[in-house]
Amino acid sequence: MLPCLISTVNKNAQKVYPLGYTFRQIIDDTYPQMPIIETKNYLLRPARLNDAEDMFEYYKQSKVVEYLPMSSHKTVSDTRRFIKSFFIDNYNQGKIGHFAVVDKSNNKVIGNIGLNNVYKSDTEGEIGICINPIYWGHDIATELGKEVIKFAFTSTNIKRIVANTYENNKRTRKSLKHLNLKYYKTYNKKIVKGMKITYVKCDSYRILKSEYIKINRK
Secondary structure (H helix, E strand, O other), X not given: OXXXXXXXXXXXXXXXXXXXXXXXXXXXXXXXOOOEEEOOOEEEEEOOHHHHHHHHHHHOOHHHHOOOOOOOOOOHHHHHHHHHHHHHHHHHOOOEEEEEEEEXXXXXXXXXXXXXXXXXXXXXXXXXXXXXXXXXXXXXXXXXXXHHHHHHHHHOOOOEEEEEEEOOOHHHHHHHHHOOOEEEEEEEEEEEEOOEEEEEEEXXXXXXXXXXXXXXXX
């Protein structure tokens, strides 16, 4: 297993620290709370406005937003506004949010994954993911979810990670099981899409930092 490197990048110097992980982190001055995480096949980095065309490719599809509290995007401009409000505005507030997922083989953004906009001092974070359907079936959610959970428990104050999913979303439940998140409750979630308000049954899963440490000591 190859060691990872964490590089701290600033205007004056670059320091590289070997760690016993399987990915590489680069910390940049722009959004210091959002490192660039590199795995064998993917790069997780802060989203940019010029990612809009790639992200529109999946956010325009109804099956992608089926389990999200939002409507499908009609134009690239919709996606550009979404990137600014959901990603960039929260980065600028110092929050840890979603990373853009870049396929290293073609430099294409194929999805986004991360914590749902928490501060580094927060003790609980909700994990979320959205992947281009072209890449469904390759269990990318599990591969990248492991890296986000590792980042949260080793680089922030997070002590508990939760995930919420619609009761009939079998694909996500499978990934959550692979990530060692355990079911702990079902609740009715209020969903607002435009002028329409509905309530749907959702399942909550969670993993504690103490559980994560115990699992990874084995």
